[in-house]
Amino acid sequence: MGRAPAFRIVRWELKVLYIVVAWIVAYAFTDLLRELGTPAVALEVVNTLVNLAAFAFAVRIFRGQGEPIDPPRAWWRMTAWPTLSRRLGILFVAFAVLMALSTVLSAFGVGELPAGGSVGLGVGVTLQFALVGFLYLNSAVRLARLGIAKPERLRPTIRLT
Structure with missing residues (x-):
């Protein structure tokens, strides 16, 4: 059984869209926690972790023009x-x-x-x-x-x- 093809983003427009959506999701999640009464320090930690997770995932799936698509970076x-x-x-x-x-x-x-x-x-x-x-x-x-x-x-x- 072969492995599933790697999910990669190559086009710059889709990279920008990913970044915007990730930022909106992090903001919305933090805002929801704020409305639920989460302490400010916890909000800052959660926001940092969500942003860094989105960033870490992005650098794994983004590919430059001419860069090999399939192998992991x-x-x-x-x-x-x-x-x-x-x-x-x-x-x-x-x-x-x-x-x-x-x-x-x-x-x-x-x-x-x-x-x-x-x-x-x-x-x-x-x-x-x-x-x-x-x-x-x-x-x-x-x-x-x-x-x-x-x-x-x-x-x-x-x-x-």
Whole structure:
């Protein structure tokens, strides 16, 4: 008996749709728990775990153009190409720095966090962003070390003349 084909998402539009739906599900689940009277700390932990689970599943099922579809990715591999991993890593580290700065300033009374926000939530989000940034940067380094590089052309060039 053969094994079932692997579920993979290759098209960027479907990747964006997955991310939006995962974010909405995490938000709705956390909001439901909030309405049921769940303590704020538990809400932050649940929200972090749901978001990280959705993220972990995404990097397992997303595939880059030209990347093999069937075999599972190495546990450390976040994207198909080192350049994308590096760019996303830098983006998430920047988000972590901005969130940390916002949290620290609001803790000292300079500005304020969004409605419903707390210093604990700010710390949790900062840690999420920092972890994801680290994972992407680690992936970039390992992909580059293995000599994996995006081919120069994955699609034919479209000419208007």
